[in-house]
Structures are given as structure tokens and as C-alpha cells.
Amino acid sequence: MIVISSVNQKGGTGKTTTIYHLSYLLARKYRVLTIDLDPQATLTIAYGVDPDQLDQGVDTVLESYATRKKSRIKLTDIAVDIEWDDVKFELVPSRDYLEGLNVTLTNVLGRERILSKAISDIDGFNVVLIDCQPTFSLLTINAMVASDYLIIPVETAYFSLHGLLLLLDTVEMIKEELNPDLKILGIIPFKYDKRLTASRKNLERIKKFEDRVKVYPPIPLSTYFEKSIEEKKPLYAFTSKTAKEGLKVFEEIVKDVERIIGR
């Protein structure tokens, strides 16, 4: 089983969009469990689950592990089935209660490894995907500690680069202190507009990180990513050139994951 988190402390970079499409594409070949670890619950909503109607969320699971209850609630106990075009996978949904855990977990012994423990108690999956919130919160640290690989979506915008440096430093810190085996699958430049000089320049700047980490081809700026969520349709349902280009990038990531799983 391989665990992959989509991380960036900056908001709106494409973290949720990445997990949204990868869950579907990977579920065509593998047993996938997707965890929404963002209290904003955008991934949960994107898959058509209403967080306000949920009796239990990923918060329930983490709390049961944190309080060392005898009857722990497993991730699979609360996961909901998602079916998209005959492709099935399971989603551990989020709701706004989750934000409170960033506070309640603070005084818990082993607070950085709670999600990792919850994941080690499940089996039968080939891939676990985690969507993170846009901060270096205790929840995000839990995701990084539980992960084998990180995917880093970055906007092709000037300010993104400073954030990227900070993020790579944080990953080094997590490796030193908490998870020495953590690796970065790659950076995905998002919302690339080749007509704009600034976008092209910023892509070049992101590519300079290639000596440290893989940089995937850019995902173009396109309304089809929002449309795909609104209409609950996978990217290949759209004939637009930009949707196809985006799909190609996600398919390259799927191939990399296949290679890792096949090892």
C-alpha cells in the first residue's frame, strides 16, 4: 500500500483538483481509499457528499485514536462509496469539526502519528490518497508523517516560489524529525497560461527545482477543471485541448505510481 498526500501551505494551488482526478484515474486499476483531511471539505463536496449531513467524518476517526479508546473507529468504518462512471473507490469524508482537532490534538502524546496509526490499521487498498488543508497544521503534519510520497501542486505565479522554498524546507524537517522515508513524487505547475510572459517566466523558475525534485509538465489554466467538478465528469469527457493536456499530466503521475507499486 502506498500513501500519497497533496500538499501546499498556500491556498488554491490545485491540491484538491489533483486528488479529485487521481482518485478516479487510479481507481480504474487499483483499490483506492481517499481521505479528505481539509476541514473546508471541498473534496468531499466535489464528490457529491454533503458534510453537514454526516454523523461521522475523518475527525471521528482521529479523535477515537487520539483518546486511545478501546473501540477505535477505523477509517473504513466511516468511508463512503463513490462511484463515477463504473469506477469505484472509497472516500473518508471531512467536515468542519476537523479544524478543532488541530487544537485538541496539541496535547496528545504521539500527536503527529495519529493518522499514520489509523492508516496502518486498514488493509485491502493499493493506494491511499490524502487531500490537505492550506496550512502547516498538525493535520498536515499528520498527513506528511503518514505518507510515502508527496505531490506538490504549485501555481505558476510569482509568490508561489517563496512558498515552495518554505515547503521544501519543511519537508526536510519532517524527514529529519518524523518520517525519514518521505519522498516527493513531484511538483505540478498549475494554471499555466502560455500566452502570458509572467506565467512562462514562473514556469521556468519552478523548473529550476528539477535538480532537487521531479517537475511534471504544467496543467493549463482552463475552466474545464471547475466544469469537471460542477458536472461530476472526468476530464476525458471534455474535448477541449486544455482538459486533454491536464489529463495527460495526471496520467503521467498514474504511470509513476504504477511503477512504484509494481516494484
Ligand SMILES: Nc1ncnc2c1ncn2[C@@H]1O[C@H](COP(=O)(O)OP(=O)(O)OP(=O)(O)O)[C@@H](O)[C@H]1O
Ligand atoms: N488548471 C486550472 N485552471 C483554472 N482553474 C483551476 C485549475 N485547476 C483548479 N482550478 C480551480 O482553482 C480553484 C482552486 O483549486 P483547488 O481547490 O484544487 O486548490 P486547493 O489547493 O485545493 O485549494 P485550498 O488551498 O483552498 O484547499 C478551484 O476553484 C479549482 O476549480
Ligand SMILES: [Mg+2]
Ligand atoms: Mg483544497
